[in-house]
Amino acid sequence: MTTAELTPAEWAALDDVADFDEAIAAFDPVLGLEVHVELGTATKMFCSCATTFGAEPNTQVCPVCLALPGAMPVVNGTAVEYAIRIGLALNCSIAPWCRFARKNYFYPDMPKNFQTSQYDEPIAFDGYLDVPVGDEIVRVEIERAHMEEDTGKSTHIGGATGRIHGAEFSLLDYNRAGVPLVEIVSKPIVGTKASAPEVARAYVATLQDLVRSLGVSDVRMDQGSMRCDVNLSLTPAGNPVFGTRTETKNVNSLRSVERAARFEICRQASVLTAGGEIRQETRHFDELAGTTASGRVKETAEDYRYFPEPDLVPVAPSAQWVEQIRAALPELPWVRRERLQRDWGFTDLEMRDLTNARGVELVAQTVAAGAGAGDARSWWMSYLAQQANSAGVELSELAITPAQVAAVIGLVSSGSLTAALARKVVDGVLAGEGEPAEVVEKRGLAVVSDDSALQAAIDEALAAQPDVADKIRSGKVQAIGAIVGAVMKATRGQADAAKVRELTLKTIG
Amino acid sequence: MSLNEDLTRMSAVELAHAVQTGEASAVEVATAHLDRIAAVDGAVHAFLHVDREGALAQAAAVDAARAAGNPPASPLAGVPLALKDIVVQKGVPTTAASKILEGWIPPYDATITTKLKEAGIVILGKTNLDEFAMGSSTENSAYGPTGNPWDLTRIPGGSGGGSAAALAAFEAPLAIGTDTGGSIRQPAAVTGTVGAKPTYGGVSRYGLIALASSLDQAGPCARTVLDAALLHEAIAGHDPRDSTSIPEPVPAVVQAVRRGQGDGIKGMRIGVVTQLGGEGYQPGVLDSFRAAVAQLAALGAEIVEVSCPHFEYALAAYYLIQPSECSSNLARFDAMRYGLRVGDDGNHSAEEVMVATRGAGFGAEAKRRIMLGTYALSAGYYDAYYGSAQKVRTLIKRDFEGAFGAADVLISPTTPVTAFKIGEKVDDPMAMYLNDLATIPASLAGIPAMSVPSGLAADTSLPAGLQIMAPALGEQAMYRVAGAYEQARNAAAGFALLDRIAALPTAAVPTAAAGR
Numbered sequence A: 001m002t003t004a005e006l007t008p009a010e011w012a013a014l015d016d017v018a019d020f021d022e023a024i025a026a027f028d029p030v031l032g033l034e035v036h037v038e039l040g041t042a043t044k045m046f047c048s049c050a051t052t053f054g055a056e057p058n059t060q061v062c063p064v065c066l067a068l069p070g071a072m073p074v075v076n077g078t079a080v081e082y083a084i085r086i087g088l089a090l091n092c093s094i095a096p097w098c099r100f101a102r103k104n105y106f107y108p109d110m111p112k113n114f115q116t117s118q119y120d121e122p123i124a125f126d127g128y129l130d131v132p133v134g135d136e137i138v139r140v141e142i143e144r145a146h147m148e149e150d151t152g153k154s155t156h157i158g159g160a161t162g163r164i165h166g167a168e169f170s171l172l173d174y175n176r177a178g179v180p181l182v183e184i185v186s187k188p189i190v191g192t193k194a195s196a197p198e199v200a201r202a203y204v205a206t207l208q209d210l211v212r213s214l215g216v217s218d219v220r221m222d223q224g225s226m227r228c229d230v231n232l233s234l235t236p237a238g239n240p241v242f243g244t245r246t247e248t249k250n251v252n253s254l255r256s257v258e259r260a261a262r263f264e265i266c267r268q269a270s271v272l273t274a275g276g277e278i279r280q281e282t283r284h285f286d287e288l289a290g291t292t293a294s295g296r297v298k299e300t301a302e303d304y305r306y307f308p309e310p311d312l313v314p315v316a317p318s319a320q321w322v323e324q325i326r327a328a329l330p331e332l333p334w335v336r337r338e339r340l341q342r343d344w345g346f347t348d349l350e351m352r353d354l355t356n357a358r359g360v361e362l363v364a365q366t367v368a369a370g371a372g373a374g375d376a377r378s379w380w381m382s383y384l385a386q387q388a389n390s391a392g393v394e395l396s397e398l399a400i401t402p403a404q405v406a407a408v409i410g411l412v413s414s415g416s417l418t419a420a421l422a423r424k425v426v427d428g429v430l431a432g433e434g435e436p437a438e439v440v441e442k443r444g445l446a447v448v449s450d451d452s453a454l455q456a457a458i459d460e461a462l463a464a465q466p467d468v469a470d471k472i473r474s475g476k477v478q479a480i481g482a483i484v485g486a487v488m489k490a491t492r493g494q495a496d497a498a499k500v501r502e503l504t505l506k507t508i509g
Numbered sequence B: 001m002s003l004n005e006d007l008t009r010m011s012a013v014e015l016a017h018a019v020q021t022g023e024a025s026a027v028e029v030a031t032a033h034l035d036r037i038a039a040v041d042g043a044v045h046a047f048l049h050v051d052r053e054g055a056l057a058q059a060a061a062v063d064a065a066r067a068a069g070n071p072p073a074s075p076l077a078g079v080p081l082a083l084k085d086i087v088v089q090k091g092v093p094t095t096a097a098s099k100i101l102e103g104w105i106p107p108y109d110a111t112i113t114t115k116l117k118e119a120g121i122v123i124l125g126k127t128n129l130d131e132f133a134m135g136s137s138t139e140n141s142a143y144g145p146t147g148n149p150w151d152l153t154r155i156p157g158g159s160g161g162g163s164a165a166a167l168a169a170f171e172a173p174l175a176i177g178t179d180t181g182g183s184i185r186q187p188a189a190v191t192g193t194v195g196a197k198p199t200y201g202g203v204s205r206y207g208l209i210a211l212a213s214s215l216d217q218a219g220p221c222a223r224t225v226l227d228a229a230l231l232h233e234a235i236a237g238h239d240p241r242d243s244t245s246i247p248e249p250v251p252a253v254v255q256a257v258r259r260g261q262g263d264g265i266k267g268m269r270i271g272v273v274t275q276l277g278g279e280g281y282q283p284g285v286l287d288s289f290r291a292a293v294a295q296l297a298a299l300g301a302e303i304v305e306v307s308c309p310h311f312e313y314a315l316a317a318y319y320l321i322q323p324s325e326c327s328s329n330l331a332r333f334d335a336m337r338y339g340l341r342v343g344d345d346g347n348h349s350a351e352e353v354m355v356a357t358r359g360a361g362f363g364a365e366a367k368r369r370i371m372l373g374t375y376a377l378s379a380g381y382y383d384a385y386y387g388s389a390q391k392v393r394t395l396i397k398r399d400f401e402g403a404f405g406a407a408d409v410l411i412s413p414t415t416p417v418t419a420f421k422i423g424e425k426v427d428d429p430m431a432m433y434l435n436d437l438a439t440i441p442a443s444l445a446g447i448p449a450m451s452v453p454s455g456l457a458a459d460t461s462l463p464a465g466l467q468i469m470a471p472a473l474g475e476q477a478m479y480r481v482a483g484a485y486e487q488a489r490n491a492a493a494g495f496a497l498l499d500r501i502a503a504l505p506t507a508a509v510p511t512a513a514a515g516r
């Protein structure tokens, strides 16, 4: 939704959103976060269709996920295992017996016109996640983590908004229909005051970090494999009774989580301060404007008519299986980071920067590919970080692998590349020109280490500038810079300056 | 009587034998039945679609396999069958007797369909039913009612009226039915045929268009108990594509029938359920039932009376659970991906097209049950309706557990009345629902139950049925009693019930119609 279609009331709300500090002085924010994680199983929740992201529309479908008459679901055991992994990592209890339910509502991108989801019997419940916020740890209580299936995807063509109302026609892609999801619901987070937006962001970031380490999802917010709804209400400072909450959807980056929470705090404060009432509603986050806007107002509350899914038998993970899964859980990411920091000898600041840049795993893999930890960190955190920054992508999204970075580092340490040449090799890899060795070859970037070629260039430079040789002989060694410069120019920068210097001095005698 | 007509009068066992010995080819057997359909189905209207070409191709494959010296694919190889049009068959129109699926060609086979094909059973076509199997008379079909071959002005039962009528009209020796609250057993009873509802989960539901998922169960229909047992074994078994299917071996029901016919049932305890009889039951039906009880006692069974006090609430519970699940199961018929689409003229939204399509595509009974179910599941009503109904279901299961402590099988009349006139009860849903009074408890409990002809009711001269119920996975006891009873009743009467059915009016040109 763009600001162009805001209602007058929305405009008004935008005009006089309260100042954040004033809002916090008058009200206590109460946060609630609902995070959907798309599981990285090879097949869908209830059928054997593939789940590959970005496939041609409607190529990953079958009678079950298209809801053809007569087709029936069967639960994907791997998805259950992944959900249990998430539950255990969130310190939840795992239900020994639970069922799926049908959430009934009509929508064209939902083939059965009900979503198979867990309702009052989640697979995991009553856990917590310790979230580092600055130097503090905030414990966020987890209400539940339950399994459900994704819907298909509608693309609305025509009309001004790209939404279903006003569209000329809609295209439906059912590839995503039935992809397994786990929804993680926090309990209300209270007492965070001015840090509420930061806590919201840190919670989602920590959750993302955790789930990624479990190997159950790629948790890409940009691709929708991790999606977040921010629930927020305000209560007059010191009042223990929660206010009416809004649910902001479409919050698709960590930064947006923080901005959405912040905007809602300000917006709600201004409404309440002016004597207004907060409507319990769904709001949409506008990435560009950094604001939230009211969704379609429903005249009646949606009644989903939940009932236990009769086509599926209950999910009953044995205690033994749950313990096996628990025993096989990977090291928690923050524990792993402490260990790596010790191994690598990084300072706290270096490690924090690396973590914030989401470079820990990249460095770990670069080290595993044979590079020194210091070199790996400096490549990822300086030159590669600049490239990622200017391309507006994450480090991990750069078109270079840790193994390739390690190869470049290896070429520098062996003297085959200078630092400057190495950057050019990296540029080549990023530009899709192949492996580092191939880029060196194609771009002709190897250090000129052939002494005879260098000698010829030096002789030529000395002949061209006879006075320089005299100056050097008379003790003005710094004059050698002119010769080195000329040789570097002649070799198009591919000579090792130290070597040129050494050879020049030798030549002059 | 022509050779063709002889073939249509034979049992499945006899036909399979004829094909195996080369007395008749599978193509001859299929042709005889297709010709019979062409001759009489104009009057009976048991079929919604006749797949003459497909059936003959399947039959030819059976003959080719035999010619190649291969052993028969199953004990029923080469025997024709009528498939209820709620079971999907790849490439053959499947409508569930609803306008909303008119013209839909399934791209896949139900597990039952696959098993039938693999067994060399020749599928003649798709039979009529109440729309989405909602009804007890087949009058709710969007494509017109089916006549009962005993009296074409009467209903053949429902929802599987087409399958039962096809058997009684000698259009097919075998048929597939589906039973949610009695849709196999009640049509069997009123047409003088045999129909068995297996234990819930005994036969895969994959590819069976769902009415009420927790109740639906497909099963065999035939003219004899042995034929039903053979078909039962052909279609039963665990299916990984149906999560509710039971991972247990198929009960040896053919052996059980032979045991009943050979060793009898001496010493078996047979329970008569007090609550399934008396008020609301037609005197002729009760007389027929009493005669059956006497016959079973004469066979040496120990007859005990058992009480199932919660059966009183079964009908009410059923009419909450079934519409609730139905309202959700039928939600997928929304014009988006298949079937009817109404109002897609560029001026209406997807939501409006959905509403218009569902309005035009569903019949009155479907709409009634969708509304009932939507209401029963609504917030604020769920506990009082759906929740209470599930509690009743548990109580009924306990009643059965108690009863099966005292008896090996339970018996009752299958239906309270014999076949009524077409149109007689269409405006009175409650009267219609009462037809399932005796069959619903077994459906709610998920236990196996079947109907076997118990002769003609003296007051209407129309068939009545004996219902035999057994504990979950107790099909062997059920079939053993059914086999023994059928044999004894036929022996006492001197003929099988269907031998005395009147001839049907036949069309002039028997081989003309290829399908419709």
Ligand SMILES: [Zn+2]
Pocket (backbone or CB within 6 Å): A044, A047, A048, A049, A060, A061, A062, A063, A064, A065, A066, A178
């Ligand atoms: Zn699928």
